[in-house]
Amino acid sequence: MSRDIFNEANEHFLKSGRQYEYGRPDMSLRNHGGDGHTDSSRTEQDNDHDGRLGVDCSSFVWRGMHDAGYGVPATPFGTHDLFEGNTPTRYARNHFDVISAGDAHQKNGSLQPGDVLMFRDKHGSGQHVAIFKGYDAEGHIHFIGSQVGSGPAEVNVTPGGYWDGKNMEIVGALRAKPEFRVREPLHGNSQGGPTASTPSAPHGPATHATPQPPAPPGHTTSAQSGVAHEAPLRHGDKGDQVRDLQATLQRLGYKDEHGHALQPDGDFGGHTKAAVERFQRAHGLHADGVAGPETKEALRAAAPRLDAAGHPHQALYHQSRDAVHRLDAQHQRTPDLQSDQIAGVLTTKAIDQGMTRVDHAVLNDDASKIYAVQGELNSPFKKVAEASTQEAANTSLEESGRQSLQVAAQQTQQQAVGAPTQAPQPLAPSQNA
Incomplete structure (x- = not known):
């Protein structure tokens, strides 16, 4: 039955003739084709007008499940609705059978087409979901999903490669429970392999004109109309x-x-x-x-704020904040929100320069520039990141949180294709700057 999830996603994204790319509203990343950047839509809209519809990994899985007749919400869920790190959510446990990381990763294992693979970023808080297709002749996993560089595509998991421990790791899989299905698949029930390609319905809104299914946590269903809608939560x-x-x-x-x-x-x-x-x-x-x-x-x-415990760069931010607060003390200034926001921008700049810690924060002569420094100030081997003081003071921690994730993701993507990851070093300030 879960095979229909694969079939419907395959029909919708890979056989329909429509052009897609990866998309999400909280960051813009480099990709291949179109205008060279991901879309700001994750729900199959073309917000950047490059002829390709934006869809992220969880919306890709949601579409396969929706069109296969499962009771997913009226709007696409996110990865955190399904799992957090290594742990499936209550919603996932209610509607899916959980397959352990060991079983999901096993060569020539027991995964079935349509199972939802769960991946975790080994070096940060990123998560990814995809739909299992099958095993190749050597027993390696093949899946379909929406990835940053390619958008919707089929991927072969190479042992020890990007999706197998180098950057991402499989933390388990989810198999939709039979009772979670509430109607027939859009393209008919399948008992064998992938369905043959059939003409696709004209592309319109993210949901098809089918009866609305039951909703997961965060949604309720009206007993009078049967239409799923968001249930506001209030005091x-x-x-x-x-x-x-x-x-x-x-x-x-x-x-x-x-x-x-x-x-x-x-x-x-x-x-x-x-x-x-x-x-x-x-x-x-x-x-x-x-x-x-x-x-x-x-x-x-939303991406977490830089000062949030769940942000992968929180520790580096704390180092930047401590350095800025020490700089405030040198100038007889009481640290405030602007100090913390400057520290947030310096964190992103430090990541962009490949820095792993921030030891000092220093200003230039007219205080128009501020620098994060890794290493001793007088050392020829120090690393430096530069920011405009005024711009940094007015950049929220929310924005810095998003930008730091974007910069880190771009570096991860560039490392995967062997491209350089660092911008040229700014001129280093002296100890008296």
């Missing part, structure tokens, strides 16, 4: 959906009105409302403290 609500909201805000680094981390207790109180408002303001949303459809969609697409 006074309690339950698992509130707990998931609190955990997401905590992971992204949004704190309460006193600057304290949220405790996922399932009780939507004043602290949770304040954290929701902070998130809404940071993302240009109406700050009413209610987690409605727009806020939930933004949460699904």
Whole structure:
């Protein structure tokens, strides 16, 4: 039955004749073809007008499941709706049989076409999902999915290669439970191999004109109309959906009105409302403290703040912040939000220069430039990253969090194809700069 997930995704993305590329709204990455960059849409829209529709890995899997007749939500889920690191979510455990990492990784193993493969970035917090196709003659995994460089494509997992421990590692797989299916597949039920290519329906909105299926956490179904819709969460609500909201805000680094981390207790109180408002303001949303459809969609697409425990560059940010605060003290200045935002930009600049730590922050003579320095200030072997002081002071930690992930992802992609990863070093400041 789960084979239909593969068949439908294959029909929709690889056989339809439509052109696709990787896309997500929170960052732009280099890719092959089109305008040379990924789209800002993850839901099959062409926002950059290069003739290719944007889709990310989780939307790719969602489309295969939706068209295969499974009860997925009306809008695409994200990878974090399915798993966190090595751990499947409650939603995943309710609707899928979980296959362990060892079993999923096994050569000539027991995976079936349509199983959802889960990958984790070994060097950061990135996650990826794809649809298992089969094993090759040597027992190696083949999958289809949407990748940054290629968009929707088939991939052969090479032992010890990019998808097998070098950059990404398989942390398990999910097999949709039979009872999760609520209607027949779009292209008919399949009992054998992949279906033959059939004419595709005209491309329109992300969902087909089919009855709306049951919804996962974060959605409810109207008993009167049967139409799936987002259930707003607000002050006074309690339950698992509130707990998931609190955990997401905590992971992204949004704190309460006193600057304290949220405790996922399932009780939507004043602290949770304040954290929701902070998130809404940071993302240009109406700050009413209610987690409605727009806020939930933004949460699904959001990257963590640099100061969030879940951000892979938090430790480097803390080093940058400490260095900037020491610089403030040298100038008899009290560290404030602008200090922290400067540290955020220096973190991204340091990553771009291949730095692994920040030991010092120094200014030039007129304080128009600020530098992050790795190593001793007078050492000829120090590494330096440069930023505009004014621009850095006005760049939010949300934006720096996104930019740092984008820079790191570009470096990972360039390393995969053997391209250089660092920009030219800026002129290093002297100890007196």
